[in-house]
């Protein structure tokens with residue numbers, strides 16, 4: 118019995134030993150596999166600067182990320198990586214590789230990884246800009262492009278844009294001889310245009326007309342200010358739930374203000390619509406969206422998507438459009454030859470006894486080239502909106518892991534001497550002379566020039582943005598002569614943000630240009 122027990126014990130001991138050896142072998146193989154994986158995968162990651170433990174490359178970066186990344190591109194080449202906190206970022210700096218990301222592999226790269234502020238400002242990515250590339254987003258984008266921003270709707274809403282531009286010209290006329298902040302007046306004009314296009318006549322509370330633009334201006338400015346701040350949680354996702362800097366809390370508060378405006382306007386409109394037969398013809402965006410929400414056949418949207426889409430329109434439309442008017446005007450005023458050509462074109466196409474109408478815009482070829490050259494040198498989103506691949510991909514022979522943050526450095530590409538002669542000179546003619554040889558438009562099909570993005574995530578607001586910025590700038594240049602206050606000089610310094618703006622705002626003095634005073638009324 119004892120020997121039997123001993124035998125069993127021995128067999129068990131041998132069995133245990135074999136298990137231990139086996140377990141040891143498994144651990145060894147796994148360790149080797151992990152180290153092999155780490156070695157091969159990390160060595161196949163793009164090159165890039167080494168950072169510090171935990172914080173990564175953060176401490177070495179200045180506030181103007183587009184300048185910093187372009188310096189790194191000169192050192193590490195067309196694609197480089199860097200860790201910011203614990204997150205891997207990959208920066209693409211050549212037209213060839215941008216084409217791979219937004220063309221050949223666009224489907225994999227068409228996702229976003231929204232930061233805390235973006236998520237809170239988009240009703241949890243229920244919008245177009247921050248949503249992952251799923252069926253909901255594709256449906257909503259179709260609604261935005263084909264239903265809301267269709268040619269017919271844009272045409273139907275042209276009087277809103279005309280009225281607001283006329284009001285701005287009148288305001289500037291009343292300030293003749295004094296200073297005008299170009300970004301400020303452009304931002305107001307765009308915001309008023311968008312408020313009118315979205316809400317039509319606005320809101321009547323009791324018997325009082327409520328000016329929605331003022332309320333929306335406060336919220337849009339608040340949202341932009343919060344989103345522009347650096348949020349540590351975005352770079353250390355494990356800390357996100359603590360909301361250390363209160364970014365989520367502050368953004369949620371701003372969004373409550375948006376929501377309050379929505380509740381009031383949607384409530385009032387729903388009451389108005391009750392019992393009314395659906396009207397065809399001129400409708401504001403709110404009406405179009407409410408009808409889609411109630412639609413039982415064809416494309417439809419939820420109430421949350423409706424609100425998120427309206428927020429996208431305000432946030433996407435205002436800052437970038439007004440920044441572009443300011444940059445373009447700065448470049449015109451500091452390049453006397455360009456200014457002369459812009460004025461001659463306006464005299465020929467519009468005439469000094471007339472005001473600029475939207476119908477003139479397609480004929481203003483030189484001004485169009487001025488805008489393109491301005492977009493080349495001062496793209497308002499120098500890295501577009503960051504993307505995040507939904508699977509591990511290979512770009513330029515390097516591994517780009519799933520979920521990493523991708524910056525497409527359009528700022529560097531559009532100034533690269535490899536693609537552009539005299540890249541730092543402001544030469545609108547380059548967009549005219551090459552006609553027929555190269556396609557220059559905002560569609561993103563030319564990988565050397567894609568300030569509105571490219572591929573599935575390209576900006577859907579191009580037709581509206583283009584109409585607004587051309588109309589505002591053409592009207593300002595046609596109606597007034599402009600000069601800097603005495604002793605001031607033009608300054609091209611920029612400041613990275615939601616939209617890249619001038620560091621020093623363009624503040625200039627208008628003088629009357631048109632003969633007939635009535636044209637300013």
Ligand code: HEM
Pocket residue numbers: 245246247258429430431433434435437438441497498501502503568569570571573574575576577578579581582583586
């Ligand atoms: C001059 C004015 C504008 C500029 C420079 C601009 C620029 C951009 C850029 C660079 C992107 C990112 C594209 C990418 O990641 O590939 C974008 C996306 C977007 N823009 Fe614009 N935009 C302008 C006007 C507008 C307007 C007027 C609207 C709305 C009516 C709008 C709505 C959007 C939306 C919803 C997205 C997200 C698209 C997506 O992720 O699928 N933008 N815009």
